[in-house]
Amino acid sequence: MKNYQNPKGTYDVSPEMAAKYQQLEGTLESLAHFYGYEEIRTPIFEDTGVFKRENDSSDMVNKEMYTFSMNGKDSFTLRPEGTAGVVRSYVQNKMYANADQPVKMYYYGPMFRHEHPQKGRYRQFEQFGIECIGAKSPMLDAEGIALGYSMIKTLGLSNVRVRINSLGDDESRKNYRAKLTEYFRPHAEELCADCKRRLEQNPLRILDCKVDADNPVMKDVPLISDSLNEPSKEYFREVLACLDALVIPYVIDPKLVRGLDYYTDTVFEVENITGKAGAQATVFAGGRYDGLVSYFGGPEVSGFGFAMGMERLILLAEDEGVKLDEKPKTDVYVMSLGNVGTKPLELATEARALGYITDFNYAPRSLKAQFKTVDRLDAKITVIAGESELAEGKVNIKNNRTKEQVTVSLEDYADTLDEMMEDILNETDSL
8 A cells, every 4th residue: 555645846735725725816816807807717738839939948948847748749738837828829719809909818727837846836836817918008017017916915915016127129138138148158157057058048047047146247247228229218117107106116126037038028026025935035927028929820919917826925925914714614503413314414405505604413423522513613503403303393593602592493494594694793793
């Protein structure tokens, strides 16, 4: 007999923890709807080409993807991020033909990356993200950041700040890559093995390297702001003006480049500033992408999006003392006394039909043991299905808050539950 464990970098979500995920998802979805976003669901695995684009230099593509073949020919990859699949769907389903652009979508679900597991970082993780595809405007960039920022604030998190930068348009990035190549080439041997590869593929990725972050050569690296052409500078100024108008605090980080190659113009990260999150300080991040839709065969339209990890949100909530909902409390517990047959099941089912979270006693147990269960569940109401009472067509119902108990006919069972629950809720509201 083997003692199987969950795979390294994954974790089980207990019922108590699942309640926290459900609260987070519900809050994020609700706010996304306020901003005009609708849900999209894409496959958990895609053709590898959806994620591994030509000459991509990101670590995610080169080192972290779970890729497999089903017949020795076709190559598929478990999705490491959400944007590419959503853009693929946007093009495949010709959403660009919709009269109203942009198309605003949000997604939620598991992502997979083969990286070193640590606090707040797993190989399978839950991610919520938004994509706004089909239009380009500084106001859309600012609105997207505002949406994510409002999500964080609504959850009760306060110790965050926005870091923002501009990567500019194609011309600006081409000029900047040339400057970086010229700067890093004489120092190539001082760089890590990955950065030597990045120097040839995309030197911007060197700025995002964790290994070389403290390398002395990084101290005097050219800044992209010096390579932005005037249209790119003006676009960035307008984004910042929009954030100012929305009173969203930010700092400009001229070395921020993000970890994926498809970003253009606006890039940003919202990070925890307490230091408690350690290496996983980023709460959510994203930016604009101009060439991804056309890569998949669509028109030359732009998109903007961000993603946030649920695990980090839960960790940060705990660090800040923000209490996320525990699993829902039991409303009604049906006890059984004597030979009562299927009556507890029937009474529990009727209570559930009324909308109450209900459980009941499944096996012969003493009243003392059943009352202990009621206490552990913190049930609001106890229904006692006694053999003698049921023989008379009656049942006992107890308000566990006031300790008041009444005996009612089975015909009055539902009405009595409703009345007693209303009294309990009114009493709770008045406290």
